[in-house]
Amino acid sequence: MSKKTNLELLGLSEGATEQEIKDAYSALRAKYLEDRFKDGEEGNEAARMLTKIDTAYNELMSELAEDQNAASGGTSFEKVEEYIRSGDIQNAQRVLDSFNERNARWHYLQSVVFYKKSWMNESKKQLEIAMQLDPDNAKYKDAYGKLCERIKGAPQQARPEENRGVYEGQTMQSSSDDQMGGNFCSWCIQCCAINMCVNMLCNCCR
Numbered sequence: 001m002s003k004k005t006n007l008e009l010l011g012l013s014e015g016a017t018e019q020e021i022k023d024a025y026s027a028l029r030a031k032y033l034e035d036r037f038k039d040g041e042e043g044n045e046a047a048r049m050l051t052k053i054d055t056a057y058n059e060l061m062s063e064l065a066e067d068q069n070a071a072s073g074g075t076s077f078e079k080v081e082e083y084i085r086s087g088d089i090q091n092a093q094r095v096l097d098s099f100n101e102r103n104a105r106w107h108y109l110q111s112v113v114f115y116k117k118s119w120m121n122e123s124k125k126q127l128e129i130a131m132q133l134d135p136d137n138a139k140y141k142d143a144y145g146k147l148c149e150r151i152k153g154a155p156q157q158a159r160p161e162e163n164r165g166v167y168e169g170q171t172m173q174s175s176s177d178d179q180m181g182g183n184f185c186s187w188c189i190q191c192c193a194i195n196m197c198v199n200m201l202c203n204c205c206r
Helices: 003-009 018-035 041-071 077-086 089-097 104-116 120-133 138-152 176-205
Strands: none
Touching (some): 003 041, 018 041, 077 089, 077 104, 089 104, 104 120, 104 138, 120 138
16 A cells, blocks of 8 residues: 555554554554454454554555665665666665565565566566555556566567477478488388399399
8 A cells, every 4th residue: 555545544644753653553453453343344344444554554664664774874775776777686686685574665676676687477476566555656557557568569489499400391290201301212212122123023034
């Protein structure tokens, strides 16, 4: 979900501090933990809200940690983007692997890294996760559309390995005589044998 949606779920506004997020989450969680034992739809709704606020809290805390890392010069998404721009995909992947919390932005950047490796299907899957986590992000949607077009227009894979090395005009079912002029040699041998038989018959008649 987007940051704005997460804050609204917790009853907070933009600029909320870490302590405010923790306090709002604790209060809501205690409320819904009690309400989930109520009968009927009220209890079901409380259970659904528990899942939503858990997700919102985890994503908000992850974003706060990233901001703190960026401010202190530590590992951050900005560092990943810098590695990608410079073509250092190996280090970009290393930094991504170091994150414990993986939000929409993480999956988007992982998609970019996979794309740089030409792993199109893996890139597509990561973008789909990013869009699920942040459905309002226009950049993710645009990237997904372009990637799908790229995959659709990609050339078909080469023939299987077992078919390579077969000469043009032949198939893997062709007999050994059919390859490299084998049929011509067999025809020559048959002609020679017929001539020998004819000569022998002529000699016997003399």
